[in-house]
Amino acid sequence: MPPEQPRTRPDGRRGLPLGSSAGRLRARPWPASRRRAAAVQALKEREEVARGLRFRAVFMTLMGVVLAVATLDVLLGSLGLFLETRSRPLTDAERAKYVADDIARRWQAWPVGMVFPEELPYNGLGRAQQYARRVGVAPETTCTTAVDSPVASVLGEQGCRTMLRATYVDQTSTFAITVGVAVLRDEDARIDAASKLPVDDRVGVRPVAFPGTVTDNFGAAQRQRTGWVAAGPYIVFSTVGYTDGRTRESVPLEEQLNSEMWPTAESIAGRIARSLGEPPDVPRCTQGNVC
Structure with missing residues (x-):
């Protein structure tokens, strides 16, 4: 089919073929x-x-x-x-706990010289003040090995933690006194243990002798008497004898009763116990004495 020819308009100009959109005006939006x-x-x-x-x-x-x-x-x-x-301010319960805790840790917190002072005063004949001298301090040991069997069983039942021992002599070096501090769990355990200890002055803490000193001959056979005193969670045992080696059997009972030996031993053990159990100064408030 031949191509469509452009149309001729009346004015003589050629128009676009039919159907062509070229040159148309676009619609404008309203x-x-x-x-x-x-x-x-x-x-x-x-x-x-x-x-x-x-x-x-x-x-x-x-x-x-x-x-x-x-x-x-x-x-x-x-x-x-x-x-x-x-x-x-501290409550009564807090004050009591402060005191109990302070006393209970003294055996560890204090130096040896505070637990067992080098010198301790006691009253001799005529109530004249004299001084016992510390000869030596034994190594820390278990409670059961430092005391006689009847006492060891009681301490073992109550959970005794350890035993500290030292030996003293009186001012004239006539008597040897071994002091043993048994450390219990707490004061209640100490009370239970004390109520079960045998009432026998022949058993208690075992003597500690220090070779090369006047206590060299102080052994179990030389013990004249034993005893104990309590403070806080501690039981402070003591035993005393002659430094010259005399045995208990060789000393008449009357001489034992009238001698200053036992009062001296009681005084030394009592001073150590009072020192360990003495209540500390308690602060009034939780942060000192200022509330």
């Missing part, structure tokens, strides 16, 4: 349509802004709640810490 489109777009933008504002408001509210809860927790914690740590 002004009202543009305004509606702009209004729709503006509405969408306002809705997006509103949604953003609502989201921001919700977010800020949640953050405010979280911060408020966190602040309240911090304030409550700070208040609790302040109330817990502020200085206040």
